Amino acid sequence: xxxxxxxxxxxxxxxxxxxxxxxxxxxxxxxxxxxxxxxxxxxxxxxxxxxxxxxxxxxxxxxxxxxxxxxxxxxxxxxxxxxxxxxxxxxxxxxxxxxxxxxxxxxxxxxxxxxxxxxxxxxxxxxxxxxxxxxxxxxxxxxxxxxxxxxxxxxxxxxxxxxxxxxxxxxxxxxxxxxxxxxxxxxxxxxxxxxxxxxxxxxxxxxxxxxxxxxxxxxxxxxxxxxxxxxxxxxxxxxxxxxxxxxxxxxxxxxxxxxxxxxxxxxxxxxxxxxxxxxxxxxxxxxxxxxxxxxxxxxxxxxxxxxxxxxxxxxxxxxxxxxxxxxxxxxxxxxxxxxxxxxxxxxxxxxxxxxxxxxxxxxxxxxxxxxxxxxxxxxxxxxxxxxxxxxxxxxxxxxxxxxxxxxxxxxxxxxxxxxxxxxxxxxxxxxxxxxxxxxxxxxxxxxxxxxxxxxxxxxxxxxxxxxxxxxxxxxxxxxxxxxxxxxxxxxxxxxxxxxxxxxxxxxxxxxxxxxxxxxxxxxxxxxxxxxxxxxxxxxxxxxxxxxxxxxxxxx
Amino acid sequence: xxxxxxxxxxxxxxxxxxxxxxxxxxxxxxxxxxxxxxxxxxxxxxxxxxxxxxxxxxxxxxxxxxxxxxxxxxxxxxxxxxxxxxxxxxxxxxxxxxxxxxxxxxxxxxxxxxxxxxxxxxxxxxxxxxxxxxxxxxxxxxxxxxxxxxxxxxxxxxxxxxxxxxxxxxxxxxxxxxxxxxxxxxxxxxxxxxxxxxxxxxxxxxxxxxxxxxxxxxxxxxxxxxxxxxxxxxxxxxxxxxxxxxxxxxxxxxxxxxxxxxxxxxxxxxxxxxxxxxxxxxxxxxxxxxxxxxxxxxxxxxxxxxxxxxxxxxxxxxxxxxxxxxxxxxxxxxxxxxxxxxxxxxxxxxxxxxxxxxxxxxxx
Numbered sequence: 001x002x003x004x005x006x007x008x009x010x011x012x013x014x015x016x017x018x019x020x021x022x023x024x025x026x027x028x029x030x031x032x033x034x035x036x037x038x039x040x041x042x043x044x045x046x047x048x049x050x051x052x053x054x055x056x057x058x059x060x061x062x063x064x065x066x067x068x069x070x071x072x073x074x075x076x077x078x079x080x081x082x083x084x085x086x087x088x089x090x091x092x093x094x095x096x097x098x099x100x101x102x103x104x105x106x107x108x109x110x111x112x113x114x115x116x117x118x119x120x121x122x123x124x125x126x127x128x129x130x131x132x133x134x135x136x137x138x139x140x141x142x143x144x145x146x147x148x149x150x151x152x153x154x155x156x157x158x159x160x161x162x163x164x165x166x167x168x169x170x171x172x173x174x175x176x177x178x179x180x181x182x183x184x185x186x187x188x189x190x191x192x193x194x195x196x197x198x199x200x201x202x203x204x205x206x207x208x209x210x211x212x213x214x215x216x217x218x219x220x221x222x223x224x225x226x227x228x229x230x231x232x233x234x235x236x237x238x239x240x241x242x243x244x245x246x247x248x249x250x251x252x253x254x255x256x257x258x259x260x261x262x263x264x265x266x267x268x269x270x271x272x273x274x275x276x277x278x279x280x281x282x283x284x285x286x287x288x289x290x291x292x293x294x295x296x297x298x299x300x301x302x303x304x305x306x307x308x309x310x311x312x313x314x315x316x317x318x319x320x321x322x323x324x325x326x327x328x329x330x331x332x333x334x335x336x337x338x339x340x341x342x343x344x345x346x347x348x349x350x351x352x353x354x355x356x357x358x359x360x361x362x363x364x365x366x367x368x369x370x371x372x373x374x375x376x377x378x379x380x381x382x383x384x385x386x387x388x389x390x391x392x393x394x395x396x397x398x399x400x401x402x403x404x405x406x407x408x409x410x411x412x413x414x415x416x417x418x419x420x421x422x423x424x425x426x427x428x429x430x431x432x433x434x435x436x437x438x439x440x441x442x443x444x445x446x447x448x449x450x451x452x453x454x455x456x457x458x459x460x461x462x463x464x465x466x467x468x469x470x471x472x473x474x475x476x477x478x479x480x481x482x483x484x485x486x487x488x489x490x491x492x493x494x495x496x497x498x499x500x501x502x503x504x505x506x507x508x509x510x511x512x513x514x515x516x517x518x519x520x521x522x523x524x525x526x527x528x529x530x531x532x533x534x535x536x537x538x539x540x541x542x543x544x545x546x547x548x549x550x551x552x553x554x555x
Numbered sequence: 556x557x558x559x560x561x562x563x564x565x566x567x568x569x570x571x572x573x574x575x576x577x578x579x580x581x582x583x584x585x586x587x588x589x590x591x592x593x594x595x596x597x598x599x600x601x602x603x604x605x606x607x608x609x610x611x612x613x614x615x616x617x618x619x620x621x622x623x624x625x626x627x628x629x630x631x632x633x634x635x636x637x638x639x640x641x642x643x644x645x646x647x648x649x650x651x652x653x654x655x656x657x658x659x660x661x662x663x664x665x666x667x668x669x670x671x672x673x674x675x676x677x678x679x680x681x682x683x684x685x686x687x688x689x690x691x692x693x694x695x696x697x698x699x700x701x702x703x704x705x706x707x708x709x710x711x712x713x714x715x716x717x718x719x720x721x722x723x724x725x726x727x728x729x730x731x732x733x734x735x736x737x738x739x740x741x742x743x744x745x746x747x748x749x750x751x752x753x754x755x756x757x758x759x760x761x762x763x764x765x766x767x768x769x770x771x772x773x774x775x776x777x778x779x780x781x782x783x784x785x786x787x788x789x790x791x792x793x794x795x796x797x798x799x800x801x802x803x804x805x806x807x808x809x810x811x812x813x814x815x816x817x818x819x820x821x822x823x824x825x826x827x828x829x830x831x832x833x834x835x836x837x838x839x840x841x842x843x844x845x846x847x848x849x850x851x852x853x854x855x856x857x858x859x860x861x862x863x864x865x866x867x868x869x870x871x872x873x874x875x876x877x878x879x880x881x882x883x884x885x886x887x888x889x890x891x892x893x894x895x896x897x898x899x900x901x902x903x904x905x906x907x908x909x910x911x912x913x914x915x916x917x918x919x
Contacts, residue, residue: 066712068702073783150780156757157740157781244758250741251756284609285620293630315743315778316754317761320656324649331641335634341598342633348605350621355610363606370598374591377641381648383655384584387570387750390743390778454584456570456747458778461786463702465713465774540620 018423018520032117035521037124038102039421041094044128046490048090049407053483055083060445060479066466073462077148080460082138084151089172090131092406093264096271097217098127098182100413101210103421105186107514108204110195110532112524115188123181130174137167150460152261155242155253159235166235169228176221176260179267183217186210195513197532204512204536205294209274212298213267216305220263227256251316258309266305268402269369270298272409273340276362279416280344282510283359284351285540290343297336304333314385323382330380337373341366352540356508357431361412364439368404372397375450390460393453396446404442411438411489418493419507423519424500430492437485444478511536570747573773573794574765577750579651587644655751658764662732668902669735669742669755672784673697673841674775675902676723682808684815691811691906693804695721696839697775701787713789717774722793725767726800732764738900743779746792754779767794826913833914840901842911848918856892862916867893880915881908 019035028036059079062069071079106114114120138147147168149158158165190211194203230241240246242253273294281288288294310318310326318326344366353359375397378384388394419425448471457468464472506515513536517525572581666677674697681692700716725731735744737757744763745752753763767773777788795803837843837858845855856866864875869891873879882889885908887898903911 068707073701073786077780077783077785148782154741154780160740244756248758250758251754285617287622287624289623290625290630292625315752316741317756317759320653323652327648328645331645334641335638338637339630339634342630345598345601345605346623346626346629348602348609350623351605351609352611352615352618352620353606353609355606363602366602367599370602371595374595377591377644378584378587378648381583381587381644381652383580383648383650383652384587385648386652386655386752387580387584387747389752390745451568454568454570456745456774456776458745458776458786460780463700463713463786465717467714537624540618541622 017523018518019523020422020520021523030121032113032121033523034106034114034117034120035103035421037120038099038104040124041102041127042099044131045091045095045099048086048131050487050490052083052087052091053486055079055086057479057483059083060476062462063464063472064476065473066464066469068463074148076462077150077460078146081147081150085134085138085147085168088151088264088402089134089175092268092402093175094127094179094182095268095406096275096410096413097186097210097213097267098123098179100275100410100417101186101206101213101271102182104417104514105207105210106189106193107517107521107525108207108512109190109193109198110513110526110530111189111193112526112529114185115193116185119181119185123178123185126178126181127175130171130176130178132171133174134168134171137164137171140164140167152254152257154257155231155250156244159231159243166228166231169224169231173221173224173228176217176224179217180221183214183221186214187218190214195529195532199532201292201295202532202535203295205277205288205291205298206271206274206512208295208298209270209277212302213270215299216263216267216270216302220260220267220306223256223260227253227260230256251313251318254313254316255310258312259306262309262312263302263305265402266301268406270301272365272406273298275409275413275416276344276365278510278512279358279362279412280347280366281537281539282416282508283354283356283362284348285354286347286349286351287537287539288343289346289349290339291535291537293339294343297339300336301333304329304336308333311380311385314382315389327380327382330376334373334377334380341370341373356415357426357428357435358412358416358508360432360435360439361408361415364435365405365408365412368400368408368442372400372404375400387456388453390458391453392449392457392459395459396449396453399446399449404446408438408442411435411486414490414493416508417514418497419500419503420514420519420521422497422500423502424496424498425503425507426492426496426500431489434485434489434492437481438489439485441478441481441483441485445475445482446478448472448475448478511538570750572748572750573769573771574746574749574751574767576651576655576765577748578768579654580750583647583651586647590640590644655764658732658762659730659766662730662764664732664734667733667735667744667755669737669744669777670841670902671739671782671899672699672701672777672788674723674744674788674790678804680804680808682812682815684812684819687815687819689815689818691815693807693811695723697721697723697788697790698839699784699787699841700789701784713787716787717789717791720789720791722772722791723775724793724795724800724803726797727767727770727794728797729800730764730766732762734760734762736760738902740781741779742777742781742788745776745778746773747776748773749792752778767792770794770796829910829913830917833910833912833917836903836907836911837914840903840907840911842901845898855895855898858915859918861918862912869893877912880912884908884911 019033028040062071062076140146147164153165153168190207233239234241234243238246240248242248242250244250277288277294308326308330310322311330314323379388379397415426415431452468452471457464503519505519569581572578664679668675676695678693681690683690698720700713700720706716735755737755739757742755743752744755749765751763751765753761755761771794773792775790775792777785845853847853847857848859850857850859861875866873866875884903887900891897
């Protein structure tokens with residue numbers, strides 16, 4: 001199986017150079033290499049993940065017993081604000097797109113870099129600036145102390161307690177702006193820089209997912225900018241948009257917020273779906289089932305994601321007819337989502353399933369995400385949502401989709417691709433053990449929350465009636481297991497990327513282009529741009545890896 | 556596996572349905588949850604079955620797997636079938652919702668005002684004094700049940716505090732329409748057992764209705780995050796038989812009539828009764844959050860020794876007298892003591908002013 005890629009390996013082995021060779025902080029901060037920028041995003045995100053996770057454990061500890069456990073109500077409110085804001089805006093929204101999307105999307109389409117490498121570096125800088133602004137808004141040294149508004153910063157509460165809603169929205173806007181630039185960059189890259197023969201229907205599904213996500217980023221993010229302008233106009237010029245005292249409508253803010261934040265939910269989940277669509281065929285040794293259906297359903301989800309925002313507002317004084325309409329539109333999202341799940345499961349059928357750590361996470365994704373999706377059905381029904389709205393049922397539902405979806409998929413991506421990035425293999429036993437901690441801990445944390453929610457336990461409650469005490473106790477124990485699982489899983493990856501055994505260029509016997517070049521990847525990816533002759537999912541043919549290679553230079 | 560079974564059962568835990576809409580909403584919830592449950596078992600069952608069946612054994616060499624890229628028939632089936640099922644779910648989710656949202660014309664209208672962090676309600680049952688034309692209606696306020704220093708010391712949990720909370724009386728089998736607004740931020744008025752919930756928004760009036768079908772006490776929760784004591788913003792409805800309710804109502808109205816008549820005759824001579832009433836209002840209206848009684852500093856001036864004192868305002872100096880106190884309660888922003896933020900509107904009404912002033916005067 002000689003390919004152009006192998007030639008590229010040789011060329012680079014001569015110089016003993018890869019994208020990690022240059023050392024020193026400045027070489028990282030000034031780099032315009034998409035792989036380095038992606039890694040910076042990844043590490044920044046993981047740090048945010050650990051910080052946000054620590055706050056989650058503090059919250060769960062307080063909730064372990066009814067009454068006051070160890071912090072007061074004010075501190076509790078600050079902690080859940082920090083947990084949500086850091087997790088959503090700093091970690092999950094840029095999440096997989098900016099990290100693994102940056103590192104692998106260009107390689108997967110046979111390009112040497114993204115279309116605008118300097119802009120890519122600028123995106124990262126804007127993202128870091130956004131983090132600083134958000135942290136400033138959260139700590140709020142000049143205002144009335146740390147923000148305690150929840151990550152949704154609903155007016156008028158957020159305008160009353162302290163002024164940090166403007167800082168926080170500005171931070172979210174900066175990060176959003178960074179993702180507009182990234183999205184734009186990726187859309188152009190995918191349109192213009194595909195290698196010869198890399199037709200739309202030969203693109204890996206991960207690239208399709210990144211493409212759909214980029215479209216949402218470019219179109220949805222401006223709305224958060226508009227919201228910011230309106231908040232500023234109200235605060236400094238007294239023009240009433242949201243404040244009822246000035247003739248504004250506080251619910252308008254919720255419309256703006258969710259018009260941005262609902263598509264963002266799909267910015268989080270689409271790349272996760274892309275990762276899983278790559279991993280399942282590789283470890284099942286089977287072609288992905290229903291390639292076109294998966295690709296098109298990504299675009300369909302991206303499209304519908306813009307017209308479902310008001311399902312967050314069924315009890316927020318939304319008119320009944322609007323509620324009916326938005327319920328209907330919401331069920332439309334369920335169709336392409338269900339199609340994807342069926343395709344993934346059918347991909348397993350008749351395969352040769354190798355339960356390596358990345359595959360375990362990918363399967364856990366399908367399992368947990370299906371629960372997240374199915375518990376969305378009652379929530380989209382207005383009559384039932386009236387009961388479940390703003391209870392722990394919703395908390396559990398979105399943790400199943402966002403954590404069970406995006407974060408579990410990011411863990412799958414870490415275990416799948418880190419050996420490629422570092423050239424070193426992780427510890428499999430250790431990896432599997434922490435996986436089971438994550439999987440069991442996850443269900444133990446959130447299943448009791450469904451049980452509480454259906455009985456009416458409201459979310460964002462510092463204290464609760466003792467009838468919920470057992471559920472909260474189990475949930476907290478689950479959270480500790482989950483925390484242990486994630487921490488050891490990330491530790492395993494970090495240690496192994498420096499100390500692990502070298503793993504060669506293609507440890508998983510996978511077919512997408514990144515596995516055809518050396519590990520770690522050469523600085524300019526390809527010595528010679530490959531020509532593509534078929535799709536990447538030719539797995540399991542007589543045990544041979546594939547014919548998916550470049551014709552030029554092949555035998 | 557126990558986990559997953561538990562998850563499945565999770566869809567079945569629910570609040571006791573205790574209103575007419577509750578039964579319909581619960582039917583919709585059960586119907587949808589059972590469909591999800593069946594889908595859950597089929598989907599996750601297939602996933603687990605395939606993983607076990609097609610697992611690669613240790614040391615097994617690569618083999619020819621099933622080369623299957625698509626199957627138009629299967630894909631059409633699993634697109635059309637879920638679409639039809641979703642259509643049915645949509646119908647049930649919307650049908651009972653519309654009933655929930657159509658306010659009954661014969662409902663008794665209860666005014667509800669939400670403020671940080673309690674509920675005030677006003678019944679449409681009022682009495683009048685013929686001479687002065689003054690009117691008084693039955694009003695109740697809930698108490699916040701978040702942990703306080705006292706409750707922690709006493710080892711009281713939320714259920715114990717809830718037992719002491721003011722019951723909002725209503726009659727079984729009668730229809731009620733809550734007409735709701737908020738004086739400060741957004742709250743959400745929810746009664747889990749009645750299966751109803753509606754955000755309460757400042758500057759807007761929102762409505763919600765229910766018809767209780769069984770007697771007992773039912774918790775009210777605030778479901779929209781509203782600040783520090785959000786989790787203590789509970790209340791309770793006490794549903795009683797109509798006869799019992801009417802008796803309670805008659806007693807309340809008689810007491811109000813007596814108060815009114817006394818006021819018309821120059822107020823009660825009994826100063827201590829007035830002070831006691833003022834002390835009760837001090838708690839019920841939430842003054843206690845900022846105004847201390849023992850001279851200790853807070854977010855607002857202490858009530859101890861306040862009467863007759865000279866205060867420095869943002870606009871000048873003033874001697875604290877009855878007129879100033881009354882104005883500060885009813886129009887908090889009119890005069891503000893230097894060094895403090897203006898007081899929010901605490902829902903103090905004309906009738907509350909006299910007892911509150913008597914109470915403040917008593918704190919020398």
